[in-house]
Amino acid sequence: MKNFSLLLIALLLFSCNDGPKKKYLPESIGAINSLGVVISNDLWEGAVGDKLREHFAAPVVGLTWEEPLFSLEQMPQKVFTGTTRYRRAVLFVDLDTVNVAHLKTDLYAAPQEIGVIKGRTQEELITNIETYADEFIAAIKGMELEETQKRFLRSLSKDKILEEKFGVTFRLPSIYKLGKQEDNFVWIDREIQKGSMNIIAYEIPWESLDNDSTLVTDFIRMRDSIGEKYIPGPDIRNKKTYMTTEDAFAPHFFETEIDGHKALEARSIWDIENYPMAGPFLTFVIDDEANNRKLVVEGFTFAPATNKRDYMFELEAILRSVKFK
Numbered sequence: 001m002k003n004f005s006l007l008l009i010a011l012l013l014f015s016c017n018d019g020p021k022k023k024y025l026p027e028s029i030g031a032i033n034s035l036g037v038v039i040s041n042d043l044w045e046g047a048v049g050d051k052l053r054e055h056f057a058a059p060v061v062g063l064t065w066e067e068p069l070f071s072l073e074q075m076p077q078k079v080f081t082g083t084t085r086y087r088r089a090v091l092f093v094d095l096d097t098v099n100v101a102h103l104k105t106d107l108y109a110a111p112q113e114i115g116v117i118k119g120r121t122q123e124e125l126i127t128n129i130e131t132y133a134d135e136f137i138a139a140i141k142g143m144e145l146e147e148t149q150k151r152f153l154r155s156l157s158k159d160k161i162l163e164e165k166f167g168v169t170f171r172l173p174s175i176y177k178l179g180k181q182e183d184n185f186v187w188i189d190r191e192i193q194k195g196s197m198n199i200i201a202y203e204i205p206w207e208s209l210d211n212d213s214t215l216v217t218d219f220i221r222m223r224d225s226i227g228e229k230y231i232p233g234p235d236i237r238n239k240k241t242y243m244t245t246e247d248a249f250a251p252h253f254f255e256t257e258i259d260g261h262k263a264l265e266a267r268s269i270w271d272i273e274n275y276p277m278a279g280p281f282l283t284f285v286i287d288d289e290a291n292n293r294k295l296v297v298e299g300f301t302f303a304p305a306t307n308k309r310d311y312m313f314e315l316e317a318i319l320r321s322v323k324f325k
Helices: 001-017 047-056 083-087 122-152 161-164 212-230 310-317
Strands: 033-036 070-077 089-095 100-105 114-119 175-180 185-192 195-205 243-245 253-259 261-272 276-286 293-302
Touching: 033 047, 033 310, 047 070, 047 089, 070 253, 089 122, 100 122, 114 122, 122 310, 161 175, 161 185, 161 195, 185 212, 195 212, 195 310, 212 243, 212 253, 212 261, 212 276, 253 276, 276 310
Parallel strands: 033 070, 033 089, 089 114
Antiparallel strands: 100 114, 175 185, 185 195, 195 293, 243 261, 253 261, 261 276, 276 293
C-alpha cells in the first residue's frame, strides 16, 4: 500500500508538469505607426496596392497637412523571414486558392497584429481590403496606443496636480512639466525640437454640449473662451492674442470611451487670434456623472514646418490613459 501511494503521488506530479507549455515569444520590434506590408511587387504597384494605401495610408484627421495613418513599408514574401517577422504590425496580402481575411495576434512576437488578406483574384483581394480595413486599423491602432503607454512607464511624472484638482491620474511621462494652474485649469507641456507639446484639463457643467444641433457652435465657444482666459499668444502691441479654434476647419467629432466613461472626441486646428500661429488639437470631453460634471482634457502641438502625426499620437496615448479615482 505504501509503494502504491508513492507511485500515485509520482504519477500526479508527472501529470501536473506535463501540461501545455507556454510558447515563448520574442518582443516585437518596429517604430510606432509603422506597418509592414508583405505583398508582391506586382500587386503593390497595381490596384491592390492602391486600395491598401487608400485605407492604411489615409490622411490622419485634424492635422495641418496630410500625413498617413501608418507609414507603410512594402516587402516581398522572401524578405519576411528571421527577425523581420518580429515586426509589431504586419499586413500579409497575396493571391491564393482561398478567399479569406482575418487577424492573427502574437503569431511570431508579442505584442503583434498580423492582418492576413487572401483572395483568388485581385478583385477578391480588393473586396476583402474594403471589408476588413476598418477592423484591422482599429486593432493595430489599439495595440500601438497600448505600446506607447507601456513605454511611458520607463519614467513617469510624480506630479499630483491632476489628481488633486480633478481626481484623475494620467500615465504622464516625466518629461512633461506643469506650466500653469488656476482654480479650474491645468496646463502641462514639454519642449520639442521646434516647439512644444501641450496638455490642458478643466471641468465644465454636466449639462454642457448636450444639444446635437448646436454642438459645433457650443464646442468652439467653449474652447475659445478657455483660450482667451488661459492661453495667451505672443505679445503684440495694440493687439490681444490668444488661442482660438480655426474658423476654416470644422471640428471632426467621434463617440468614444475612456476608463469606462462615455466621451466625445474632437479633432481640428487651433490658431492664435491676431497672430500667424496654428497647429492640431485633440479634445476629449468625458462624462463624469458621479461628480455632476464633464472633464475636458486636450492635447495640442506647436511644431512649425514639422510632421505632427506622432506628436499627436503620443498626446492621444496620454489622454486615453486617464483613470478616475
